[in-house]
Amino acid sequence: MTVPYERPWRGVLVATALPLRDDLSVDHGRYAEHCAWLVENGCDGVVPNGSLGEYQVLTPEERAQVVETAVAAVGGDRVMPGVAAYGSAEARRWAEQARDAGCGAVMLLPPNAYRADERSVLAHYAEVARAGLPVVAYNNPVDTKVDLVPELLAKLHGEGHVQAVKEFSGDVRRAYRIAELAPDLDLLVGADDVLLELAVAGAKGWIAGYPNALPGASVRLYRAAVDGDLATARKLYEQLHPLLRWDSQVEFVQAIKLSMDVVGRYGGPCRPPRVPLLPGQRDEVRAATERAVAAGLG
Numbered sequence: 001m002t003v004p005y006e007r008p009w010r011g012v013l014v015a016t017a018l019p020l021r022d023d024l025s026v027d028h029g030r031y032a033e034h035c036a037w038l039v040e041n042g043c044d045g046v047v048p049n050g051s052l053g054e055y056q057v058l059t060p061e062e063r064a065q066v067v068e069t070a071v072a073a074v075g076g077d078r079v080m081p082g083v084a085a086y087g088s089a090e091a092r093r094w095a096e097q098a099r100d101a102g103c104g105a106v107m108l109l110p111p112n113a114y115r116a117d118e119r120s121v122l123a124h125y126a127e128v129a130r131a132g133l134p135v136v137a138y139n140n141p142v143d144t145k146v147d148l149v150p151e152l153l154a155k156l157h158g159e160g161h162v163q164a165v166k167e168f169s170g171d172v173r174r175a176y177r178i179a180e181l182a183p184d185l186d187l188l189v190g191a192d193d194v195l196l197e198l199a200v201a202g203a204k205g206w207i208a209g210y211p212n213a214l215p216g217a218s219v220r221l222y223r224a225a226v227d228g229d230l231a232t233a234r235k236l237y238e239q240l241h242p243l244l245r246w247d248s249q250v251e252f253v254q255a256i257k258l259s260m261d262v263v264g265r266y267g268g269p270c271r272p273p274r275v276p277l278l279p280g281q282r283d284e285v286r287a288a289t290e291r292a293v294a295a296g297l298g
Helices: 028-040 060-074 088-101 118-129 150-158 174-181 192-200 215-226 230-248 252-262 279-294
Strands: 011-015 045-047 106-108 135-139 164-167 186-189 205-208
Touching: 011 215, 028 045, 028 060, 045 060, 060 088, 088 106, 088 118, 106 118, 118 135, 118 150, 135 150, 150 174, 164 174, 174 186, 186 192, 192 205, 192 215, 192 230, 205 215, 215 230, 230 252, 230 279, 252 279
Parallel strands: 011 045, 011 205, 106 135, 135 164, 164 186, 186 205
Antiparallel strands: none
């Protein structure tokens, strides 16, 4: 299987939803099939053990096996696991596990057990980088309360700790500041509903949620956006945006899994503390997904 990019975090990497059985055990067979299906439908790789993969509620054994399952399904160069943990030593161990499994890179949140200061953030990324794999920073100040502002990202990159950033702040203006301060730091789209804006601003990849349900249309959207075919990209973006915006909602895991069910994939349940969508939310997601399928975006 040919790897499309020298930098394995580029292109469309899907933050994979994790199939759970009715008893909430992990269905590794379905997960392997899902990873392979995403690549077969044009996605460049997968990101297991992100928030969409419900890593916070997995046992260590489950978390390790998820990575191994993805690698066996699509090859390590296409797998970039999330290695977030409360402690730097634990995050480094997850990076080492990813390295030993054959992965090409890892994705790392900043310290998030408390509102970490700059020195703590630098030390955290330095520790995980010692595992020897390229690190993609994940900036999600909404959930972590730690903001990897462009100036801090430039420091992290300048010291060799990170090679790219998944930018989830929603502030598209940061793309230009990051390019000024750290021109060799790859910007990756981190939220589905700012895909077009960040692609126009020079993003090199998309760590994506909704390709779990609609990979073909999502890949066409991304390719058109980065290639400058704005007529095609804008039309697809408008059609998909009623779904893409769910990626920035609290219920994003439940919404994406429901869309998977609607299009004939297997989304399945979530583990607590996530609870099912409210009836109105479920109706909204279902209707938007059905409209996308009717428009030929399935």
